[in-house]
Amino acid sequence: MRYRKLENSGLKVSEVSLGSYLTFGERLNEEESARVIHKAFHLGINVFDTANVYQSGRAEQIVASALKSFPRNEYIVATKAYWPVGNGANSRGLSRKHITSQVEASLVRMKLDYIDIFYCHSFDTETPVEETLRTIENLIMQGKILYAGVSNWNKEQLEEAVKIADAHLWRRIIVHQCEYSLIKRDIEPEIIPYSKNNGISQIVFSPLAQGILTGKYNKLIPKNSRATNSNTNKFFNRLFTKGNLEKAAQFESVARELGLTLSQLAISWVLANKNVSSALVGASSTQQIEENTSSILEEIPEDVMRKIEYIFNRKTHLQD
Template identity: 50%
Template sequence: MKYRRVGNSGLKVSEIGLGSWLTYGTAQEQRAADACIHKAFECGINFFDTANAYNRGAGEEAIGMALKPYERSSYVLSTKVFFPMGDGPNDRGLSRKHIMEQCEASLKRLGVDYIDLYYCHRYDEDTPTEETLRALDDLITQGKILYAGVSEWSAAQINEAVDISERLNLHRLISNQPIYNMFERYIEDEILHVSETAGIGQIVFSPLAQGILTGKYKPGATLPKDSRAANSDVNGVISSYLKEDVLQCVQDLQHLAEQLGCSLSQLSLAWVLRHPGVSSALIGASKPEQIEENVKAVDLVLQEDIISEISQILKKVEGFAPLR
């Protein structure tokens, strides 16, 4: 495994991290979480990501239980706050009240004394950014979180936060967590530049486009029965990728990966990690074997001619706009 600093901070995370969105939360999934986290440690992964909103807290509980046997200092743990956790008017957003209350709730669900990296899961139009940043700063001062970050914020919103933190001498944000893969590349327009200037590292999610970039879905073929796309409970996001031009593009990328002697998922992860502004790519896994395969991406260095060939293939889906 290889490790990178998160932005300009001293925090180092594995280039491949393990996420838990749509993955862990039931009794059966707890067994999967235990097995996958055990394999992750074996492979050198030290970074684990979750959120309070994943299964309304069940995702945090599953990650916390799976991490319980391991020395707390041996891993980096992140979670998030923003989405509704109740029916009340203050049970959502980035107000000081919601942040403080949800941080305490997350600590209890995770079974830890502190959270390494605490994310604002989205931008809150109803709360002054200064209020949000002061609350995060207080949590850092109290030792309940060590670092703070944001997820899916725009370049302008990140700039606003950076300016406020500088003016008020608050602890700086160290990370942004956006979606980033071969098909969804909006961060390349402004966010990567703005973040690098501010010393903010990207910890990206969905680098395999919800499994599309594993090659399991074929143009014109029926969906695999045991796949996420075939599960109506969780296929809302992945369905937007299931277009013939996208799947044909995946086939072309698959052929390129075969020529290089690697899997499509390894090629896709190495492509994401090619950018120095990316600190880590979060994978999802329900089986330990998936982790074993994906971590090999850190040893795959893509030369310029391969990156150019990938760019040529991706031109076929320029303008791709997923449904959200």
């Protein structure tokens, strides 16, 4: 396993991170989840990602419980808040009240003294960004959060956050979590260039395009797969097209030429962008996490990169 720094910080993260959305506490019970988490740790993964709303807080509990047997300084726990956790008027968003209560609740659930990375799980149009950032700065000063991040913000929102932090001499956000894959490349034109210039790294989810870049779907959706879950259909259906399946089939032939699986080359491609510090994957078995952490290329040959870009009909991939 190789490690990369989150920009504008000294924090080193594994090139592959393990997520818990729709797996720990839903598809897998606590014992099964622990086996996957322990395997990931022994393979060198040091970032374990969760959120207060994943499985209604159960994912946080399972992740933290499984990691308790390892030294606290050797792993990074990332969690998030924004989405509703109740029916009250202040049970969602990025207000001082909601963030403070959710950080406290997450710490209690996970039995931790601090959260390594806290993400704003979406952008809140109803709360001033200054209020959100001031709250996070206060929690960092209290030692309850070490680093701040955001998820699914656009370039203008990132820019506002940087300007406000600088104006108040607060710590900047250092990481943006977003979707990124060969099939979903929205962040390339604006977010990546802005982030590179302002010390913000990307930790990207769905590098395998909701499983399409694993080859497992072909033309049918297997029973009991993540794609059959009603919570993922809205994401999966956007990508599950005939054209994308055809591209995935061509991409798989390129991977075979390199002696890699489709998944391994897809993750290698995401990591070829140096603004991406880590690819966030899910896993429902120890075999899956082992495949997704092995044979990741440190550099993709130029001729292979050209083949990949030809298949997906896009401009040259950003590698600097």
